[in-house]
Amino acid sequence: MNIRSRFFSEANTDNFAKSGALRFRARTAIPGGAHTYAKGDDQYPLLSPGFISRGLGCHVWDLDGNEFIEYGMGLRAVSLGHGFPAVVKAAVEQLSQGTNFTRPSPIEVECAERLIELVPGAEMAKFTKDGSTATTAAIRLARAYTGRDMIALCSDHTFFSYDDWAICTTPMNAGIPRAAARLTQGFRYNDLSSAAELFTRYPGRLAALILEAEKEVPPTMGYLAGLRELCHRNGALLIMDEMITGFRWPACSAQSHHQIEADLSTFGKAMGNGIAISALLGRREIMELGGLDHDRDRVFLLSTTHGAETHALAAALAVMNTYRDEPVIETLHRQGSRLRTGVESATHRHGLTRYFKLAGRTSNLVYACCDRDGVPSQVFRTLFLQETIRRGVLAPSLVTSYSHTNDDIDRTIEAIDSALAVYRKALEDGPEAHLIGRPVAPVFRRRATSTLIKASRTKIRRSSGVKAS
CATH class of the missing domain: 3.40.640.10 (Type I PLP-dependent aspartate aminotransferase-like (Major domain))
Known part of the structure; x- marks a missing residue:
């Protein structure tokens, strides 16, 4: 199977059995199951990669081996790309001399x-x-x-x-x-x-x-x-x-x-x-x-x-050298503009301009998902995340990196176009007909909504093939 087929193979991206099993171990050992709230289970659909094992450029692989084009980029911390050679080389060389x-x-x-x-x-x-x-x-x-x-x-x-x-x-x-x-x-x-x-x-x-x-x-x-x-x-x-x-x-x-x-x-x-x-x-x-x-x-x-620590300072110097010597900022904006143009075209084509909106500088795009009344909706955000993940794109935001190629951007536009078709249907017959599990929730909220979490655990096990304990 070629890489394009893997991205759009629903059977592949729906298989999160290993992630599903590890989620409960994580919640036992770590409050919330993650060390950053924005990376927590409540920020993603039930059918999503629970753990990322490795990354290269703008591509990441989860614990189950599913591959995604990523747009969170480490909460915007990775602007050059995962495993960027010049940064890795500088950090490793410094580590070998003490840190x-x-x-x-x-x-x-x-x-x-x-x-x-x-x-x-x-x-x-x-x-x-x-x-x-x-x-x-x-x-x-x-x-x-x-x-x-x-x-x-x-x-x-x-x-x-x-x-x-x-x-x-x-x-x-x-x-x-x-x-x-x-x-x-x-x-x-x-x-x-x-x-x-x-x-x-x-x-x-x-x-x-x-x-x-x-x-x-x-x-x-x-x-x-x-x-x-x-x-x-x-x-x-x-x-x-x-x-x-x-x-x-x-x-x-x-x-x-x-x-x-x-x-x-x-x-x-x-x-x-x-x-x-x-x-x-x-x-x-x-x-x-x-x-x-x-x-x-x-x-x-x-x-x-x-x-x-000297390895981190060496990495920072390598980053600054790369920005000085290569067109990083220009690339972030150019690829972000390509992405914005393609997504907005798809949004117009599906008649969703009132419901799916892009905002921000092209090097740092975010999106808002709205319900049929035009009100920002966690339910529709969850559905959009679910459908883009199903198509090989991990996009809590739409933040580009220096490693996003034209092919990556074009594949992403195709995946979002397909996800927006589901979004359109959900506006007509209700998101419940398309969403698997509970919606995501705001990070800054007073209560943890434990009943939703308990229900989610059962659904994660069933969806991922993990037996309930």
């Missing part, structure tokens, strides 16, 4: 200097392992620099950190003291008056405002500059979270693209092409509070055992 020493490694200086060159206004950098740690460090630094305790985050951007100051604004706020939650406020994107109102309501209290420079909706003319001016006029700092925009937007930075300089900014994800590394960057007078060359109270700033 963690008693004193700093020279590569820490080299990598910091290279990254600073890419970020407008940045004068110093410090490395860590994940985005949450970096953004929390930015918040602590802003509080120390300004002497204030409150912060404000953009309410239209759903995730900044797993720490209390950010998660307190979501329905999953169990375990967070109310006193801590009162120190975080929200403002709306592209609405300067929303942020200005906070400064009026809490005069002299706000240390910083944090937001993503751009998400699904681009900033309106003058918004980012206006927000920066508003912060500085009121004695606060502007923090830009570039975990997603970094190394996906033109010039590797949304700040560069939109010609704005934040006081502090955070990068990660694609910077290591999936290898754990993130960074906090900012103006020297702020960042040096975590160092030795000042006479103010010191800030405990990102002092972690594994923050500057």
Whole structure:
């Protein structure tokens, strides 16, 4: 059977017996069955790959040997492609020489200097392992620099950190003291008056405002500059979270693209092409509070055992070299544009423009699934995921990588076109006639809906051929 036949063989992609068996072991050993909520069982249909065994480029293989073209790309962390040779080579070579020493490694200086060159206004950098740690460090630094305790985050951007100051604004706020939650406020994107109102309501209290420079909706003319001016006029700092925009937007930075300089900014994800590394960057007078060359109270700033592991820094340098030497950003946008054009054509052909919608920059496409009333629907999202998975495409988003070829994009368009035909039928006779099992659920919800989970376990066993215990 050739590769094209395997992608569109329903018998092959419906076989998830090994994944089905391992899911229950995972839930016994790991809360939720995964170490990242976005990768959990409740985010995917019952008929889906429960575990990915390996990847190459934009293709992945699950535990049962099913092959998929992938568009989640490690939650946007893999922009070059899985197992990208230059990154693997750099990381492995460094690993063979040791990865963690008693004193700093020279590569820490080299990598910091290279990254600073890419970020407008940045004068110093410090490395860590994940985005949450970096953004929390930015918040602590802003509080120390300004002497204030409150912060404000953009309410239209759903995730900044797993720490209390950010998660307190979501329905999953169990375990967070109310006193801590009162120190975080929200403002709306592209609405300067929303942020200005906070400064009026809490005069002299706000240390910083944090937001993503751009998400699904681009900033309106003058918004980012206006927000920066508003912060500085009121004695606060502007923090830009570039975990997603970094190394996906033109010039590797949304700040560069939109010609704005934040006081502090955070990068990660694609910077290591999936290898754990993130960074906090900012103006020297702020960042040096975590160092030795000042006479103010010191800030405990990102002092972690594994923050500057040399193999991760080597990987980051290899990523930056690849971006410098090859047309990565241009390819992400070109392939994303090809995908958008094909999907929108299929959407029009099936009469689904009101129900299936694409959004975001072409290098970072997302989609929304709506019901017959045009309301966003988890049920229809689940059906779309089920039908694309059935056709060899794993697409929680439609995020392209440097490894997505024209053939990969065209196969994906064909699979989505076929999935949308089922979507059209589901609008007419109801999704229940086509969906196997329960719908997916929002990550940020207060309850785990255990009854659905129990029902799902039985259906997974039946669908995958695993006997119930």
